[in-house]
Every structure is written in structure tokens, then in C-alpha cells.
Amino acid sequence: MPPAGSLNYEQYAGRACFACGKQLTVGAVSxxxxxxxxxxxxxxxxxxxxx
Known part of the structure; x- marks a missing residue:
């Protein structure tokens, strides 16, 4: 798991995948x-x- 400080704004806000950075839609996994x-x-x- 990456440190929280290394996530970009979209990843930190839960709108993008933390691993690949793509925008999340239906079916995102916590x-x-x-x-x-x-x-x-x-x-x-x-x-x-x-x-």
C-alpha cells in the first residue's frame, strides 16, 4: 500500500484507482x-x- 502522501488528488479523494490512476466507475474495490x-x-x- 502506498503512503497517503504519495497519492495524487484524484486517488486521495477516491475517484481514481490507487494502483493505475484510471478514473473509477462501477465495481470499484476497497x-x-x-x-x-x-x-x-x-x-x-x-x-x-x-x-
Missing amino acids: CGLAVGRQGAHKLDVEVWACP
């Missing part, structure tokens, strides 16, 4: 959490992948 921190702020986010 792949868990990408974790990260920036100072005292947690950047953890659920990431999605193509079916």
Missing part, C-alpha cells in the same frame, strides 16, 4: 487504508482499485 502523517495531522484515507 483495498484498505493508505496511512500517512504530516506533522500532527493524520492523512489516512481509504483507497480504491479497479475491479
Whole structure:
């Protein structure tokens, strides 16, 4: 799982596949959490992948 800080905006927002970067449509699969921190702020986010 990549660190949350390395995801682009679309991947971080759950609109693009975290692995290939393609736009997600129907059938996206939850792949868990990408974790990260920036100072005292947690950047953890659920990431999605193509079916």
C-alpha cells in the first residue's frame, strides 16, 4: 500500500484507482487504508482499485 502522501488528488479523494490512476466507475474495490502523517495531522484515507 502506498503512503497517503504519495497519492495524487484524484486517488486521495477516491475517484481514481490507487494502483493505475484510471478514473473509477462501477465495481470499484476497497483495498484498505493508505496511512500517512504530516506533522500532527493524520492523512489516512481509504483507497480504491479497479475491479
